Amino acid sequence: MKKGSTDIIIVKDLVKKFGNFVANDHLSFEVKRGEIFGFLGANGAGKTTAIRILCGLSLPTSGDLSVAGYDVYSQREKIKQNIGYMSQKFSLYDDLTVFENIRFYAAIYGLSKKEIVQRADVLMKKLQLEEARNKLIRDIPLGWKQKLALSVAIIHDPKIVFLDEPTGGVDPITRRQFWEMIYEAARNGITVFVTTHYMDEAEYCDRLSIMVEGRIAALNTPLALREEYQAKNMNEVFLKLARAQTEEVA
Amino acid sequence: MAISVDVRNLSKNYGEVEALKDLTFSVSKGELFGFIGPDGAGKTTLFRILTTLLLADSGTASVEDLDVVKAYKQIRRIIGYMPGRFSLYQDLSVEENLRFFATIFGTTIEENYDLVKEIYSQIEPFKTRKAGKLSGGMKQKLALSCALIHKPVVLFLDEPTTGVDAVSRQEFWEMLQRLKSQGITIIVSTPYMDEATLCDRVALIQNGRIMQISRPAEVVSTFPLGLFSVSSADVYRLLHDLQKLPKEHSVFAFGQVVHLSYREDELTRDDVIDFLKEKGHEEVTVEEIKPNIEDCFMELMQKE
Structure with missing residues (x-):
């Protein structure tokens, strides 16, 4: 797989506190260009807090962070222009049509009218959504929605796309088609930063970090993690690391 | 009962x-x-x-x-x-x-x-x-x-x-x-x-x-097909190449490996290894495995 050696995300000693509560406790990691990086952790481990900071939506308490070459304190608008974001909870507008959603997001990401029309056509053809062009999002199947949501999140060729639990609830075949799209995006040089509760999906990532109680408890390739924790799958690795944590603490 | x-x-x-x-x-x-x-x-x-x-x-x-x-x-x-x-x-x-x-x-x-x-x-x-x-x-x-x-x-x-x-x-x-x-x-x-x-x-x-x-x-146990777990140095290319195998079969990614289900009278382990070597894959492994529920679910979905 083509991967640049350049780090597209650099995080050094990230600390984020809410009052006395430490949500991110000295996180340090790098993500390489074109890498599929899995960001795992139990509910309440601090994943969302860290993602919001990386997306330029919230400021760290302390630490040095660079995202797509921009500083998270002083260049947050630049960061937002160079990333895409998709989550299962917030993706497309149900009461707009397929085309209207594409046009809306493409315009928000600053594409010109001409580019929007061109890319919308290419995208709908690729997803075989041409006949659904004028259908409301609420009337198309969940699997189509997810594929469209991912395509829309990268319509502006961002350097990084953040996928926050993108695949919940779809059938296993659709889920795999979705991951093929993720692979394709990574091949095209887009760095993929993904969170998921499906531990089998974690195995699709190039590298994984597992957060426990605000800290990164492990970071490596899926294979190396399985060997290190003598586990037969990622679920076992995750349980071994996260078992100690009681959610009452979070 | x-x-x-x-x-x-x-x-x-x-x-x-x-x-x-x-x-x-x-x-x-x-x-x-x-x-x-x-x-x-x-x-x-x-x-x-x-x-x-x-x-x-x-x-x-x-x-x-x-x-x-x-x-x-x-x-x-x-x-x-x-x-x-x-x-x-x-x-x-x-x-x-x-x-x-x-x-x-x-x-x-x-x-x-x-x-x-x-x-x-x-x-x-x-x-x-x-x-x-x-x-x-x-x-x-x-x-x-x-x-x-x-x-x-x-x-x-x-x-x-x-x-x-x-x-x-x-x-x-x-x-x-x-x-x-x-x-x-x-x-x-x-x-x-x-x-x-x-x-x-x-x-x-x-x-x-x-x-x-x-x-x-x-x-x-009622899964009607044989199943191989296949891996190589490049999983993405492996998936696409295996889809082109000239026999009736289906191919699905399972993390770092690919599951290949096939009719047992049509395909052998050696066929798969030879095919992948021809395509230039390195570090090829092909292992006969038992299906899990997800393999079975996808097989049933395809039949429908």
Whole structure:
């Protein structure tokens, strides 16, 4: 797989506190260009807090962070222009049509009218959504929605796309088609930063970090993690690391 | 074995959408029965009909020999239902929610405390906290406590583990096993294929139709094809190349490996190795493996 050696995300000693509560406790990691990086952790481990900071939506308490070459304190608008974001909870507008959603997001990401029309056509053809062009999002199947949501999140060729639990609830075949799209995006040089509760999906990532109680408890390739924790799958690795944590603490 | 839930030829449409197509099955008393399938398969529609909240278009259903239409009032007294969406009162405290549900069923927390003790005691230290302020795993425990507080005979749990992390999911299934040991019939739905193995029997459901009902071990042992786990240095290219194998087969990614299902009279391990070497793959491994539930589900989906 083509991967640049350049780090597209650099995080050094990230600390984020809410009052006395430490949500991110000295996180340090790098993500390489074109890498599929899995960001795992139990509910309440601090994943969302860290993602919001990386997306330029919230400021760290302390630490040095660079995202797509921009500083998270002083260049947050630049960061937002160079990333895409998709989550299962917030993706497309149900009461707009397929085309209207594409046009809306493409315009928000600053594409010109001409580019929007061109890319919308290419995208709908690729997803075989041409006949659904004028259908409301609420009337198309969940699997189509997810594929469209991912395509829309990268319509502006961002350097990084953040996928926050993108695949919940779809059938296993659709889920795999979705991951093929993720692979394709990574091949095209887009760095993929993904969170998921499906531990089998974690195995699709190039590298994984597992957060426990605000800290990164492990970071490596899926294979190396399985060997290190003598586990037969990622679920076992995750349980071994996260078992100690009681959610009452979070 | 005595029957707890019996469903005959049940169908339900929403306009032109066929949500349930001619479902027939029964669940034995004391059984832990799972519906495994993706969103939109019809799981919630079925649960709403069985819990007397929705009428079917045709067919019959009974719970503990009570008809879901004629005897809906009696059914409501003897079942517990945990809907997919968190449905407790966000602005009431943990304890107030539990007391509320106990009261509408004419009982008290104290009277049935033994039944919920194991689950409720984990959230009891936070009993004055508003339900809306709980974490995902704690909400789930409170919702289960509320569904149990009137000592139901049959428990319906609609996707109780969706969106919950792997640790809480495992704890939740351990709780279900303990409830089952107390004789409660449990009907649970989930989109997580790996949870199927924790049920006594499962129904694999897709597009409103039950594709198969059996014990989890039987689902796997009746897989009609051979299965290889294949890996190479470049998984993405491996997947695309294997799709071009000139024999009838199907190929799905499973993390760092690819599962290749094939007709045993048509393909051998050496065929696959030779084919991949020809395509220039390095570090090729091909291993004969047993299918998991997800392999089986996808095979059934393709047949449909």
